[in-house]
Amino acid sequence: MTDSHFKSKKLDSIPLEKGSFSWQSPSNIALVKYWGKKDPQIPMNASISFTLSTCNTRTTLIYRKKERPDNKMRFKVIFEGKPKPEFHPKVEEFLGRIHAYQPFLNAYEFEIHTDNSFPHSSGIASSASGMSALALCLMSLERKLDPSISDEYFNRKASFLARLGSGSAARSIEGPLVVWGEHSAIESSSDLYGITYPYQVHEVFHDYQDAILLVDKGVKQVSSTVGHGLMHQHPFAKQRFQQANDHMKRLIPVLEKGDLDSFIQIVEKEALSLHAMMMTSKPYFILMRPNTLEIIERIWAYRRETGSKLCFTLDAGANVHLLYRNDEKDLVKTFLEAELAAFCQNNQFIYDQAGRGAKEF
Numbered sequence: 001m002t003d004s005h006f007k008s009k010k011l012d013s014i015p016l017e018k019g020s021f022s023w024q025s026p027s028n029i030a031l032v033k034y035w036g037k038k039d040p041q042i043p044m045n046a047s048i049s050f051t052l053s054t055c056n057t058r059t060t061l062i063y064r065k066k067e068r069p070d071n072k073m074r075f076k077v078i079f080e081g082k083p084k085p086e087f088h089p090k091v092e093e094f095l096g097r098i099h100a101y102q103p104f105l106n107a108y109e110f111e112i113h114t115d116n117s118f119p120h121s122s123g124i125a126s127s128a129s130g131m132s133a134l135a136l137c138l139m140s141l142e143r144k145l146d147p148s149i150s151d152e153y154f155n156r157k158a159s160f161l162a163r164l165g166s167g168s169a170a171r172s173i174e175g176p177l178v179v180w181g182e183h184s185a186i187e188s189s190s191d192l193y194g195i196t197y198p199y200q201v202h203e204v205f206h207d208y209q210d211a212i213l214l215v216d217k218g219v220k221q222v223s224s225t226v227g228h229g230l231m232h233q234h235p236f237a238k239q240r241f242q243q244a245n246d247h248m249k250r251l252i253p254v255l256e257k258g259d260l261d262s263f264i265q266i267v268e269k270e271a272l273s274l275h276a277m278m279m280t281s282k283p284y285f286i287l288m289r290p291n292t293l294e295i296i297e298r299i300w301a302y303r304r305e306t307g308s309k310l311c312f313t314l315d316a317g318a319n320v321h322l323l324y325r326n327d328e329k330d331l332v333k334t335f336l337e338a339e340l341a342a343f344c345q346n347n348q349f350i351y352d353q354a355g356r357g358a359k360e361f
């Protein structure tokens with residue numbers, strides 16, 4: 001499939017005057033990481049994530065037909081009830097990129113009202129849930145203009161558009177496990193959009209838990225977009241993309257059999273490889289904080305002492321995601337609150353779990 005599949009039908013008239021659509025989209029946590037891309041937002045390796053449920057963005061898109069049509073994108077962003085001009089450049093770039101696939105956008109002016117369920121400065125990336133929610137609202141508008149589009153096309157194109165806003169957003173439409181990036185061992189996988197993981201998944205993963213330890217809520221010194229860019233000249237880039245694709249393949253029997261020991265090996269290695277790339281790029285940088293390492297060591301000690309299958313992963317920041325099976329929930333809660341919370345900024349953490357994807361509201 002090529003991107004021309006996602007160019008919307010040419011509409012003879014734009015019949016809708018005004019209205020609104022609202023979508024709630026989840027964040028996601030990658031097990032195999034996307035780090036490195038080429039234009040236009042094409043990943044250098046395949047990735048897979050758990051879709052989350054508690055951490056999400058709620059967006060309402062209000063559209064009004066322009067009185068005098070022009071070639072400009074006209075929109076306002078209102079974040080948590082207040083105008084947020086700081087978000088305009090990112091949204092403008094996004095709308096500019098997707099215009100080729102939704103040419104009717106220029107006929108409208110938009111108000112984008114958006115809120116996150118997680119604290120604003122938690123260090124949790126809101127670009128995945130935010131871009132996904134906005135892409136879904138825009139797809140609702142497209143479907144209202146062209147009711148013939150199927151549910152499958154709707155979700156695929158929502159993921160395709162979300163990807164053009166932020167790569168990982170392609171994985172925030174459906175759930176609980178989503179693959180983005182073409183991989184020879186994964187049927188129907190694509191660089192253009194995310195698909196729900198197509199093979200058998202052991203029941204232990206159906207309700208997997210993710211507790212997010214907020215280690216450092218400050219603004220990151222290096223954004224993901226800059227970090228991706230540094231993979232272009234990276235001395236270990238080729239090996240890293242190969243490693244990620246190997247991990248994707250190795251995960252298939254692990255997910256099928258519920259082999260948690262192998263799952264832990266792959267997931268933790270991915271997290272540390274991601275940060276190893278940051279530490280060896282030019283310029284090098286470190287996003288982990290001393291408390292990130294303290295927490296990792298305590299997880300390893302806890303596993304040695306108790307035989308628990310708790311493991312960790314990291315995103316592009318200092319926060320630690322604890323991943324564990326649902327039946328370890330009470331034990332992990334006790335351990336987290338007694339031993340790990342002290343290493344979080346203001347003792348803050350969030351309990352989340354694998355979820356089913358975005359919802360209209």
Ligand code: DP6
Binds near residue numbers: 035047127165225315
């Ligand atoms: C470390 O999706 O935030 O979380 O495409 O530039 O918006 P852009 O980057 P982004 O990168 C996410 C990187 C990651 C790994 C992952 O989610 O796979």
